Amino acid sequence: MARKQEVLQDVVIKFAGDSGDGMQLTGTQFTNNTALLGIDLSTFPDFPAEIRAPIGTIPGVSGFQLRFSSDRVFTPGDACDVLVAMNAAALKANLGALKKGGKIIVNTDGFDSKNLRLANYPDGENPLENGSLENYEVIRIDVTKMTREALKEFQMGMKEKDRAKNMFVLGFLYWLYGRDMSNTTDFLKEKFGKKPDILDSNMKVLQAGYNYGDTTEAFAITYKVEKAKMPSGTYRSVMGNQSLAYGLIAAAQVSGLPMFLGTYPITPASDILHELSRHKNFGIRTFQAEDEIAAITSAIGASYGGALGVTTTSGPGMALKAEAMGLAVMLEVPLVIINVQRGGPSTGLPTKTEQSDLLQAYYGRNGECPMPVISASTPADCFEAVYEAVRISVQHMTPVIFLSDGYIANGAEPWKFPATADLPPIHVKFKTELGHGEEKLQPYLRDEKLARPWAVPGTAGLEHRIGGLEKQNITGNISYDPENHQLMVKIRQEKVDKIAEYIPEQKIDSGAAKGKVLVLGWGSTFGAIKSAVSELIAAGHEVSHAHLRYVRPFPKNLGEILKSFDTVLVPEINNGQLIKILRDVYLVDAKPYNKIMGVPITKTELVEEIRKYL
């Protein structure tokens, strides 16, 4: 049947259903399909902390938001054009985020009296029937019935048949957006190759969903989004935790250091462990320790032995690692501590995003205990940023804190991945023998970076002892001398400060180098700030955007940049943390914009906020 095809520029779809409805999988498949067409995209998975919250309830709703566009996009979108609601709870939880006039694709079977009750609709109220959705285009599909119908010849239980429901929706959406489905059929073949029944049923239902769109006359239009105008090159889709894992592997390969990951599972960082543990062929040792403390201390042990020690965690785990971080600062060994931040304090909002561990990263240890802090701004940026964290750690002989967050970790975007040959070198220097005139190793004798020698066990003639007690400058012997302690505190601080000489200067991401408003961000606010600032610049406003990767020490020229604007606005997904440090370091009267709701800042709200200062 010939149909009209409408070309769209920008689409935001939210897949929402029960935790068990397979919405994350559906979203990921549609994302990969979109990416392979060269369409720019950004995703935002949003799921409950409970593995299986009560079926049909609002706390049990799992969502996956995907924005795709023929233009460049930097956020998953503030509001949705299309909402896929597998049940009443999914509709209720997400209707607020749907644009007026948007499409709602509903599974009518998910709106029976039980589902309505579980979603807390008043008795006798059904949003599909009471006219409350008249401002939207509602596409009603009895997904359950049609899935069962498609599988009527299959010898499997009803429950098992119903599991393929998400494939029906996916197939329908593939039809609606004029897609080829081969990436999903390939995926299904690989995943269920050994379970022919499940493979066949999923394929059948996927095709049934597609055919449903194709043969049902009610659907008059299909949609198409053209390829985005992106810099030339070869791309892939990548998620934050995945690109972070790749960055670590790449850094280990390039530096020639064997990597050791000591970690303890915690949301939303665990996927880094999962990813790294699959790549043992790169010589990576992954160690699932008994707790967060063993995770970091085992990594310290590995670093002491000459490996690239890495530990991954999230906020509460970071708190547990604090004492050991102090040890690493005293030992002055390389170590990369990755904190994929989540909502806090305490257990907080484990599956929601927040940027609230910056002060913990800066100050959360006993004593004067400075450590460099590096942050990632997007899923793909994790690769380069963590690579930098490794470089700084091994070249400056210091533990480094790396901050990501739940939004970056689970989000996906196109990645113009680098060729190995183009990766910058990471020089590692082990001390292998005593220097001229040296009678025994001076473990705290420093080079021009103030880095001490990395002399690892097994090196004859360099036997020495180090530890967490204050040490005498140069010799490393225990020292309680007051002058020496002050000297050592100052040296450890200076060593970290000096890193500013070995990192790039801060760049302005969008806008002029001076003007009315500078929006200064760090971490996952990148997309929202970039989108908001771009829109205002296009509207002729004097506003600029700079985004920090190096949070400690700051790039050398940051102070100058801050002075070049009338107002510095600092949006953060916390109660104001970077801004405290900026005010402290630069005495700048920066303005905060804080959102602490476990969700990203939207472009729209930020545009409104920036306008106040224009």
Added chain:
Amino acid sequence: MSETATAPVLTAKDFATDQEVRWCPGCGDYSILAQVQKVMPTLGIPRENIVIISGIGCSSRFPYYMNTYGMHSIHGRATAIASGLKASRPELSVWIVSGDGDSLSIGGNHTIHLLRRNFDVNLLVFNNQIYGLTKGQYSPTSEENKVTKSTPFGSIDHPFNPLALAMGADASFVARTMDRDPKHLQAMLLRTNQHKGASFLEIYQNCNIFNDGAFEVFTEKGSKAQETLFLEQGKPLLFGAGSDKGIKLDGFTPKVVNLADGYSADDLWIHDEQDIYKAQILTRIFDDPKVEGHLPRPFGVFYENDRPCYEEIMALQIEDAKARKTADLDALLKGKETWTIV
């Protein structure tokens, strides 16, 4: 010139450092340090391959006094640090020096996990049944009702039985010795080193400042023969002056018998280090020497068992993964699905 360089013969002195030893005069740690320094040169391990990791506490100053590689770390975590080091550098000889507080209280969790994973490391637990460095609070091995600075009305805690705990964590080598018996201590250090796997060696160590005489019934001439039972592989369990007494197993219950009563060595429990069931009974011989009818405290190797070490399996997995799939970073970064924009 000779083709082959011969390694210089090292002595105990070569394992001493220029650092002033700062334990209290009369501390049991001096003896342990001396025995370790004596034993180390005989192990045939190059000095640079020996690493001593400690936590916090009096015993944990140990690495500073040993001319090897060493790390004085943080409280309770030496076992975890050693795990990471051994996992990434299996060829090193890793020794952990710890106390009863360090390894059984704040670091208890890491201790049991180190043992179950069976890293090939040597864990020396200096047990003095007191917190020395913090000046005299009771420890997790202190006897009940102990009056200390933190327990003026007597402690309520039930103490750990360290060796039973180690057996419970599936340690592959479990032994006990004491600071005041240098020969036995040396022998146990040698056995500890020989064992491939996690070795748990409890060393009774006298804290003459805060808990003086805690083990004197086992160490002093007048009572030692009656109160101690030295275990030897394949030998009957004999003790007492002139080995006039023995231990017999009555079902699962150990009983003291007098050889003068007509018992011969054939009637006695013959020690078998490989027997996990008997080893557990042995670790349970933990009687209070003040109680009438108590059994003597065993010393020696309670249990030894060969099972694969964590770091070995880890290395095998990596070798296996490398053999199956070349480490191609470009291929990894590219992934399965890409698209090109011209």
